Amino acid sequence: MTDAAEKDPVGPITASPEAAAKPDVSSATSKNAAATPSAAPAKKASVTPDDSPTGSKKASAEKKRKKPASGKKKRKKQSGEPVPLTNTPNGDLPAFLKSAQQPAYRADQVRRWLYRDLTSGFHEMSNLPAELRKKLAERYTPHGLLPGPIQQSEDGTHKFLFNTPDGAPVETVLLPRRRGYALCISSQSGCAMGCPFCATGTLGLIRNLTGGEIVDQFLRGRRHARALGSELESVIFMGMGEPLANMDNLEQAMGRLVADDYAGFGARRLTVSTIGLPNRIPRLALWPWQVGLAISLHTADDELRRQLIPASRVLPLPDLMRDSIAYQQTTSRRVTYEYILLGEVNDSADQARRLATLLQRQLCHVNLIPYNPVPGLPFVPSVAGRTARFRETLESRGIAVTVRKPRGRDISAACGQLAAVGVATRSSNPGR
């Protein structure tokens, strides 16, 4: 495993609690405070240098302090409990099969059932001897994430609510597209970045997801899409959490999503969405897979950006643009800038002009995302006229723009609403 701390001395950073709790978006807060007097303060934002599967010492300490958002007591892992196969990509399955006096090719068969046939259990592995299936079921479980309810929106969006075995909630969203579905995957339970407009941000970081837990979301989402008679068209890491704050596990998961002897999903159909952390985008550019990059920008004004994304202070806009342009040049891929339009905060004509100036001559595309209100947070969507003018300003400067259609608002699955509570009743990342 790469030691991210060595490679990437981000160091723990914190946004001042005051800044996080009271973003100086006065027009928005004053305008909306009356409507939402119980605005919850955002959690203190922190970035840790540790991407390890179990998290840094700081993350562990934080984990100890926090109860799982599900409200359930964390369960201690018992020895002899079934091991999730997706958590053990190179684990002890070959040794286990050998001890069961099975030929080595059985490992390939199991892997195929898991990653290609998207099995839900060993009982489906019809080309394995019944006795072996029984032994496998005693030793392993196919997935680590425990499935919860699946909610369906009237617009065809599906939201999956999972729990990790230790009680951390995870949400995954399946979104209808023209030729299938897009799957929005979480990389962490909760998030430490502290964006005051985001439901996930209010949870704080609960913990990093393991590579297996990231893969599990893909396998279950793909199985569900197939059950609906369709396929996954694309996958975006834009659910709960900041993917590049959990980079080792993300990389491990990505390897299995892409490899032909695992899921075999095309790398160009995968996109990682990030606020941008020091040295992480350059590291992404070195991956052997040319995945898409989406950057959550939300403003071209560094000062306002620090208020909207407190953790962005570790990578000011000039540095972020340097990394983004280098990524465009290295991969020859267009970068997407995500811009959530917050009414009277970042949707003015002047903000649009600043954005156009920042992005001119880049190989890029801008997604304008209507804000999906989160109860208790003091932000409102941009009104139609301001959104249209914002878009026109960008287009008049030659920048490709799409105004995204909100999906899954009725089940709190829209961008920015993921914040699993209890058995996960809400979830959303408004900004990414």
Ligand code: SF4
């Ligand atoms: S918008 Fe993204 S980075 Fe910000 S708190 Fe929400 S999940 Fe984290």
